Amino acid sequence: MSYSSGTPDKKADTRTVILNTALRLFTQNGYFNTSVHDIKREAHLSIGSIYHYFKGKDEIAKALYHDLLEEMEQQFNLIASSHSSTHDRCKAVVSLLLSMTDEKPEAMAFMLHAKHREFLPNETPVCSSKPFTLMKGMVREGIEKGEIRELDPLVAAAVMFGGPIRLIHLHLDGIFAGPLVRQLPSIWDCAWKSVSA
Template sequence: MTTTKRPVGRPATIADPRQTIMAHAARMFATQGYENTSLSQIASATGISKAALYHYFPAKQEIYDAIVVEMLQSMKDQVWARVEQQSSFKDRLKAFMTAHADFFQDNYQEFVTLLHGISGTSRGRSAEELAARARYENALRSLVQSGTEAGDIRQQDTAVVARAILAPLNAMPRWFNPKGTRRAAEFAEEFFDLLFEGLRQR
């Protein structure tokens, strides 16, 4: 039986190839690190040739950038959909923290890739990644500012408060067990109680 070879660079027939490549790459970046993951390994895990991989992503950094930018935009959309369902500042902040934690748990590999997949490397951040991060953090700062203006929390530097809110949430990949009995949002509620008590107007 004669096997017909695909032309070099022609993508293999797989469902939703870009998303499939990104999913396998995210898992590998999260578990073995960005620098320890090669394009050949990603292609092998995806079940396509390296030439086919190049059809979608000419470089490893482009895969990483695509994962991070897509994840940040999805996180912003999902988190703020929950925030907008609430009216008071207290409930909106709690919704932000629990929704952020839910997104982290539901997208564990991609989130770990975002925070730790390139730990210790010198890889630069793309303009798209920086812009996506800025949109997310600026939305949180605006939420904090609204709480200050409403008199719900003490006057503080909004950037510092936003970092204090994100710090315990973004540290969760270091210790959270996604196979454990407690959801990430439960821990986020405890973080919220501690933070809000320290921030609220007295």
């Protein structure tokens, strides 16, 4: 858990506690069904303390959103630099998405459920965010290199990552059980078959 921006978390500092609590409540009950009073209660803090760290409820959501996206972007860059073929890169991305869902389901739910437009109207939606742009870029490059069939890059990205993302949604909604990483072989097989040249 690394929400602390400047200070090293010797122990869990207040800011981090607030963010973790908010993340849990936001994904559990939704942003609008979560009041600052709820966060206060669950985090064992006072209202004043929360407003000392954040200007308002939306600032908490914004901070969460940015922190999580940035963390994801770093992982994506790592993947891009440690694999050469489009096949390997995209497979690593799918693997990352599945394992992140297993390890930090709330974080994934928060980013994916894409309700952001509803309560963060001024933020760029997930689909236009850095990680997603990187995914699209990988696919485009794969088309140029001939690894992937000639398709609209967006369409190709949608079909390749759409399956895994759909499974993640099903898992987060409680429909599909079990650790998702176990499904990597079969689902990646399907995903790659759908677009490979």
